[in-house]
Amino acid sequence: MKKNLILALFLLFVLTSQAQAPFHRGVNLTGWFQTSDAGLIQFRKFTIRDFAEIKSLGCDVIRLPVNLHDMTSGAPDYLIDPILFSMLDSAVTWAETLQIYLIIDNHSFDPSVNTSPEIGQVLTRVWPQIALRYKDRSEFIYYEILNEPHGISNQLWGSIQQQTIDAIRAVDTKHTIVVGPSGYNSYNDLAQMPVYADTNLIYTFHFYDPFLFTHQGASWTSPSMESLAGVPFPYDAETMPACPPELQNTWIDDALGYYHTQGNAAYVHSLIDIALQFREARNVNIFCGEFGVYIPNSDNEDRVAWYNLVSEYFNQMNIPWTTWDYKGGFGLFEANTYEFFNHHLNIPLLQALGLNVPEQQEYTPFTDTTGFTIYDDYLGSGINESSYANFEINYYSTHYPNNEEYCLYWSGGPQYSNIVLDFVPDKDLSQLHQSGYALDLMVRGNVSDIRFDIRFLDSKTLIPEDHPWRMRTTLSNSTAVWDKRWHHLHIPLSSFTEQGSWDNNTWIEPQGLFDWSAIDRFEIVAEYGSFDGKEVWFDNIRITNQDTATVIETGTLGWINPGFRKPEVTISAAPNPMSSSATLKFYLSEYNQASLSVYSAAGSLVKTLSLSGLSPGSHALEWDGRDHSGKEVAPGLYICRFSEGSRQGYCKLLKLPPVK
Secondary structure (H helix, E strand, C coil): CHHHHHHHHHHHHHHHCCCCCCCCEEEECCCCECCCCHHHCCHHHCCHHHHHHHHHCCCCEEEEEECHHHHECCCCCCCECHHHHHHHHHHHHHHHHHCCEEEEEECCCCCCCCCCCCCHHHHHHHHHHHHHHHCCCCCCEEEECCCCCCCCCHHHHHHHHHHHHHHHHCCCCCCCEEECCHHHHEHHHHHHCCCCCCCCEEEEEEECCCHHHHCCCCCCCCCCCCCCCCCCCCCCCCCCCCCCHHHCCCHHHHHHHCHHHCCCHHHHHHHHHHHHHHHHHHCCCEEEEEECCCCCCCCHHHHHHHHHHHHHHHHHCCCCEEECCCCCCCCCECCCCCCCCCCCECHHHHHHCCCCCCCCCCCCCCECCCCEEEECCCECCCEEECCECCCEEEEEECCCCCCCCCEEEEECCCCCCEEEEEEEEEEECHHHHHCCCEEEEEEEECCCCCCEEEEEEECCCCCCCCCCCEEEEEECCCCCCCCCCCEEEEEEHHHCEEEEEEECCEEECCCCCCCCCCEEEEEEECCCCCCCCCEEEEEEEEEECCCCCCCCCCEECCEECCCCCCCCCCEEEECCCECCCEEEEEEECCCCCEEEEEEECCCCEEEEECCCCCCCEEEEEEECCECCCCCECCCEEEEEEEEECCEEEEEEEEECCCCC
């Protein structure tokens, strides 16, 4: 009897000791760390403000997809690029600051390529690096081993996943690990997973059924479903579309025939029940890491009905979830908008998910009157990297930047290779053009025959006669001597010349129709031939009316300026970005001829903070976001400079627009 009681107590302990998810609902923050190289991450695409806005919706978790394997040195060591770590550190800090859970999701996968049987050689190298980096961080941080393994047996994948768990636990025994089955993390494959001894695990599955409805319009399926549209949910015989001719005699044709048996609540619940049965059989915690409906070809009311059905059942059955995704093709924003939080949220969808509904305001385009930054270590806010063609580009080159940490590097590629920076929303530069503003930048090249164009493209309207007109300037050896040293260029917008337009595979000569009030893109293009063997660096690219930038020659290829020294004093700002105020931290030595000042991105003094009465040591002073006159400064980039005698330290501080 006593032995039976002990056994019962032991079993009760085992069954109740599994990790229970402390979060309930959230989003996937896609399109941020999902680049093919760390040098292409658009760090300012999301900020702590986005994390705060997501939390304000009622979310308590963010799943962060990271193309982790692409951001390493490759075989055999798979050393993670320090650039990734520096940016991921910020996301981790933001999550901890706001107390919202962050799942670092290893999203290194291609849906059309089977998971390699050798994937363990990568996983057991990259994950210990992640674990070592974050082992002492808070329990708000989770690790997800690999997104949607597929084309690999559950037996082999289960063994590889165990090896990865062991590799993580050799470094970090604290943080919860998210594990999942093969079959694209299918609920059908959950039961095929091995029984893992580790109790600090959460078991994930994805849900996109009925697939015919959730993926109509998708191009990545086999065969492509781009032509399929109008599949309703729930099933409605009167509105069911016919099978497109190119999809006849495929599985899609068959699925349309029996959709009446799947396009309903009972069928959806029965599939989710498979995951629930696994949870009960194993007494483990489960989590739906992805679910959603692709926007382009689905009716919004039907889409909302599906989300309501699925999320309500998840909530009823205590299944935490993160919808795929926040912004993007499956997102929480209205279709064909700029996806601005205060203007474009899909209100019926938020209500269907049981999320908070913030007040929405009509979006009004505005005319830029102050200039802006295109690149200064990072792409400016509201600028999307949209380059194409085969060439090398790195937004975080450490090859002797003109100042600060990084510069933009471009090399190689065939003629017409483009660095394409898309303005979102389009920019109205008409007043800047009329007011004498210029494109101001630092540039450096490696060989004398470099020649390329920098141009603006206006947006193409619905008027048949309209085209995406180009306005350009040409850089060559006569513009900036390509001597491997930095050169400062200040090119008035009024000096750009209209080039014409390439539209629908046809060249249209210029007609004087370029529109400075609707600028869609900024491009740097190899207009005059191949860029093989040519290297160009850019730094501090701005639209400004200030011609005051100074070249800081830190070095050139094969030569380092012997007189250059990195700053010997440090300064930091938090929060960064700031909304209303920020705390500037610095160390004051006994050498007390010191000053602390804030400058605009164009170099104008905004405010000097008083250091009088401070003794040597660490200090923190608040800047209230106002200038000397007490006027609140405009949103944008600011430079904080702390100096002691000839020694100087700088940090950049981004001020966000006020939340409306």
